[in-house]
Amino acid sequence: MNQITHGISNNALKLALQYMESNPEENIPKVIDLLLTFIKTEDGRKKLIAAKRVMQEPGNPYRNLIIRGFNELEPMVRKRFVSNFVLNASMFGPAHAKKFAEKYDCNIPWAILMDPTSACNLKCMGCWAAEYDKTDTMEFALLDRIIREGKEMGIYFYLYSGGEPTLRKADILKLATIHDDCMFLAFTNGTLVDREFSQALADVGNFMLAFSIEGFEESTDYRRGTGTYQKVLEGMQHMRKAGAPFGFSACYHAKNTESVGDEKFLDFLIGQGCMFGWYFTYIPLGKEADPDLIARADQRFYMAHWVREMRSRKPVFLMDFWNDGQYVEGCIAGGKNYLHINAAGDVEPCAFIHYSNANIRTVSLLDALRSPLFMEFRENQPFNENHFRPCPLMDNTGALAEMVKASGARSTQPLDIEDVDDLTAKCARAATEWIPSANQLWEDEFPRHAR
Numbered sequence: 001m002n003q004i005t006h007g008i009s010n011n012a013l014k015l016a017l018q019y020m021e022s023n024p025e026e027n028i029p030k031v032i033d034l035l036l037t038f039i040k041t042e043d044g045r046k047k048l049i050a051a052k053r054v055m056q057e058p059g060n061p062y063r064n065l066i067i068r069g070f071n072e073l074e075p076m077v078r079k080r081f082v083s084n085f086v087l088n089a090s091m092f093g094p095a096h097a098k099k100f101a102e103k104y105d106c107n108i109p110w111a112i113l114m115d116p117t118s119a120c121n122l123k124c125m126g127c128w129a130a131e132y133d134k135t136d137t138m139e140f141a142l143l144d145r146i147i148r149e150g151k152e153m154g155i156y157f158y159l160y161s162g163g164e165p166t167l168r169k170a171d172i173l174k175l176a177t178i179h180d181d182c183m184f185l186a187f188t189n190g191t192l193v194d195r196e197f198s199q200a201l202a203d204v205g206n207f208m209l210a211f212s213i214e215g216f217e218e219s220t221d222y223r224r225g226t227g228t229y230q231k232v233l234e235g236m237q238h239m240r241k242a243g244a245p246f247g248f249s250a251c252y253h254a255k256n257t258e259s260v261g262d263e264k265f266l267d268f269l270i271g272q273g274c275m276f277g278w279y280f281t282y283i284p285l286g287k288e289a290d291p292d293l294i295a296r297a298d299q300r301f302y303m304a305h306w307v308r309e310m311r312s313r314k315p316v317f318l319m320d321f322w323n324d325g326q327y328v329e330g331c332i333a334g335g336k337n338y339l340h341i342n343a344a345g346d347v348e349p350c351a352f353i354h355y356s357n358a359n360i361r362t363v364s365l366l367d368a369l370r371s372p373l374f375m376e377f378r379e380n381q382p383f384n385e386n387h388f389r390p391c392p393l394m395d396n397t398g399a400l401a402e403m404v405k406a407s408g409a410r411s412t413q414p415l416d417i418e419d420v421d422d423l424t425a426k427c428a429r430a431a432t433e434w435i436p437s438a439n440q441l442w443e444d445e446f447p448r449h450a451r
Contacts, residue, residue, distance in 0.1 A: 044090075136342070248278070278321065286418065294430045297433045355404045357410075
């Protein structure tokens with residue numbers, strides 16, 4: 001699919017973008033009115049109408065974020081974001097994916113997370129990828145095949161993790177160039193992001209970075225090693241000077257929640273040029289993982305409120321991977337909204353769920369989505385009516401173990417094969433302690449549904 005087959009020619013899109021560039025505050029609502037003549041799906045129209053409303057509210061932080069994009073990013077970045085992310089990934093792709101899902105009776109994700117390599121130049125404490133074999137890699141042809149098969153299903157958003165994906169700079173840049181109708185994002189430790197790479201990302205336009213950071217210098221270097229924090233800031237500076245798009249990724253745990261969930265820290269990151277931020281919570285993967293690092297119930301409760309408050313005031317797009325279940329009806333794994341393919345080719349329901357029935361080297365992407373474990377996810381989602389308890393591992397004791405056993409899935413951690421019951425046991429206390437807080441959040445957000 002491309003803009004022409006959707007009814008929007010490249011020339012029309014170019015003219016619309018030029019029109020927005022001349023006066024974004026005044027002209028973006030007019031361009032949205034034009035797009036509404038092409039967008040026929042109810043979901044797509046709702047998104048556009050919401051965007052128009054944002055631009056008509058002078059104090060809206062998302063309006064200010066959009067203006068930041070016009071002031072701080074290269075024109076090619078803005079063009080690719082509109083054509084690839086707004087139109088292809090968020091409008092046309094999902095409509096096509098929905099038909100595909102109905103035809104084959106399986107989940108079709110909005111995004112695919114995959115690992116070009118399991119190698120990494122750091123060894124971060126508690127890393128979810130630490131239990132993979134560090135020699136695993138997916139060759140260029142395989143990565144390209146996954147994207148091509150995904151596009152046939154309507155998937156236009158591809159994310160890279162690892163290992164450290166920027167160890168494969170040349171390949172992932174080439175993929176973004178070839179698939180110039182898609183949007184790409186890499187989660188990176190930031191230590192290899194130099195001026196040349198940043199400029200290349202600005203030139204290609206459809207590739208974002210999410211820098212991993214755990215707070216200010218002491219908190220970040222605690223998990224990632226001395227000197228990492230300064231390297232991250234240097235990488236951000238290179239990206240900002242190039243006008244390339246980037247944000248941050250932060251894992252909050254028992255020892256750093258107060259650092260990550262600090263308004264001064266968020267203001268600092270916005271000042272560095274971050275346009276978005278992803279928040280994750282620590283998961284004790286691996287037999288040697290420390291369950292005491294799991295964020296306490298009061299810390300997770302705090303983050304749920306804090307992120308929502310920051311969204312109402314700050315010109316940055318924030319996501320809380322564990323506390324935003326209300327917006328996506330619970331867990332998004334298992335292909336409901338995304339899946340993970342590790343560097344060995346194992347197709348996993350989630351980056352934090354290291355079990356699988358399928359390897360992408362021997363099956364198609366569609367067959368992987370129809371594998372027993374993925375079908376278990378489809379049949380059981382949502383795992384809880386309270387979407388502040390979305391996760392089958394961290395929030396619903398026993399749910400993951402039941403699905404893994406029913407599907408006959410195997411562990412994908414060759415260095416530390418972990419029985420699913422042992423993994424679940426490490427999370428059981430946190431899951432139980434979270435229930436009262438989750439119920440209070442659900443009652444506050446949806447009082448009629450919670451009764």
